[in-house]
Amino acid sequence: MEGRHMRRALLVLILLLPLAAEALPLSPSMPRSERLTVLDTFWAEWKRLYLREGCGGAYVATSGDGKTTWGGSAAKTLTVSEAHGYGMLALVQMADRDPDAHRLFDLMQAFFVAHPAASGPGLMAWNQTGDCRDAPDGGDRSASDGDLDVALALLKADQRWGGYGKLAASVRTAILAREVTPDGMMMLGDWARNDDDGTYAGSSRSSDFMPASFAAFAAAGDRDARRWSELRDRGYLVWGDLSRRYARKTGLVPDFLTGLPDEPRPVPTNFLEGRFDGAFSWNALRFPWRLSLDLLMTGDERAASHLAALNRWIRKASGGDPLRIATTYRLDGRVPPDQDTGSAAFIAMFAAGATAGSGDAAADQAWLDTLWAALLTIPATEEDYYGNTLKLLAMISLCEET
Template identity: 70%
Template sequence: MIRIALVLAWCLILQVHLQAHPLFPSLPQADRLTALDTFWADWKRTYLREGCGGAYVDTSGDGKMTWGGSSTSTLTISEAHGYGMLALVKMASRDPAAREQFAGMAAFYGAHEAASGPGLMAWNQTRDCEDAPDGGEMSATDGDLDTALALHLADRLWGGYGEDFDVAQRAILERDVTDDAMMRLGDWATDEEFAQSSRSSDFMPASFAVFSSATGDLSARWTAIRDRGYAVWGRISRDYAEETGLVPDFLVGLPENPRPANPFLLEGAGDGQFSWNALRFPWRLSLDLLETGDARAAAHLVLINRWIRNATAGDPLRIATTYRLDGRIPEDQSTGSAAFLAMFAAAAIAGSEDHDADQRWIDALWYALTAIPLADEDYYGNTLKLLAMIELSGQWQENAHSQD
């Protein structure tokens, strides 16, 4: 507890500095952008498709199975759709085709409303262009949130998406948020067991800050969700991961006793560990640090960055695919996954207390990540790699201008 308090105090002192001077790979930005452009072209060629009345991210476009409980005949999932829409609007200043392709993705989104109503997307579509049976018509909160952010950013850039964004954010607040201002797992998570649960990767403080500033009548609700998330996930990390800063894929016990989920709450043995969902938590915090300079993001990231750099002895290829919250690696884990490298690379923009070691670490992460061939990964690893590269190249925070 003392260690975390000291880190927080240090970050409060340097909050303005961190906001103005995030750490980036030392490779010149022009070279980082060239690498991004090359990977972006490869990613689009592999995963972005037109059809089914619009455009979508084909999660098996590389010939590999889509995981995460989706149908065996999956075409796409709402998580992928949100990532694709965000990537297109963020890459618009470098890709003349982005606007038209975004419009295609917006059309696909509109054609696949969740069964609960407009504004949320059915989470799983199959190759017959229909929502998957047995639950595919329900929503997934991460896809809903990323799509809403993309719609808002597209409206600022091109116009024409403001009403869609407003419908989406109001639907999220109505059907994806608990009475205690935490994100549900989706619009379906309302029974006693799941109503007390939340997913760490659905905590998106930078998005909540954008929504708060964009919507006067709903601003206070988005601010409350952002503050509540920082408090709860910070408490989980302090109580269960004081030395590492890690958080679990899922928590239970809301609102009185939040704690890591037991195995197999929803997806598998790692549900209470830092695994394939929680790996996105550091990236979400890094975006908040980058865009708002929030000291809470800085404090949490500093702890994570110091721990993972030391745990791997500065070698990114030693990063494992799952960690217990105390930093131990469960049995049968692999290393070197692009998904995990990407999310720790994004987190590294906050640094820690040792600038020289931090610079070597983020450089090593960038080179290791960009050296992984697209063919060696699946949709998930390649897409998280793309999103991290957009951030680490400086493209995420690029000021977009209207292209009318």
């Protein structure tokens, strides 16, 4: 009798305890070996479409699929630094699975070194054209996202193969010197510091907040470790506070913010690229992926918390159907008129973010599996360089190849 009472008391105690937290990060239910097979197939297709040798090195041909490059680049664009950073990062991440990755990485490194920004070496001129030269009218300015990904790729390459440490350190030093605001936020590029009326000097792009990269740079052991940690903490503070103030119910962030250092706020319409600069659009879509990398690499609770809010909202907003995810959202979750749905770019980035769950274990796993399955149904022919490349990067992350 006493044993029965003890068991009953223990059961009551267990029922009163909070449910155990989800084991994060989550992964798709498909066995990893099968995911890797799918990744290998898509990697081969991506390389065939976009990775080119020439112009004294190798580069990601943003129109390699025959589709026009957009995003403000010049006519007859060959590539942009954003694409170059993605390509270098993907090569070092896929090195265990692609015996040609090291050789191609070295060719991409050569192209990077051959195209320094006008402000000096260490940063890359953001746009090259078919004649293998930097594009006119600003093509020799830098873009922070490309430089940050190149810096991370070089650091990873040095850890894997050796011999890249000096260049990696010089890129990190150049970024801190020429692409960071005085209050410790990423600038849009080297040009923003000296724009004529100061419009862009106090601005930042959500997709340039790369906390996992900043943590890796801080751990590299050089004299700038503290600055990278401060950049990471400042970014979490600013983007998190902005999201709470302007997107409390969604967790979204805008493509761009302005008002640094004292009054960070979403930018107005047509601030830099178009009507939805102050919305969650084609730049901010990378924010969930960037946070997911930090969760995967460092386990930072700030990444998990912000992603949980995003995951709860997007699962409900889409009705659990990834193909209903829109290509732009206002910060309150409304969809502007004339938006497409079912973009591989957006599905991929939300799939990466879904690894953080939302506190509902069963629903979270089902949602991640649904996103993964939807991603695999979209053929490369239906997407462009941007969609296919973000799909590739998310697949690498979801296959735990980071």
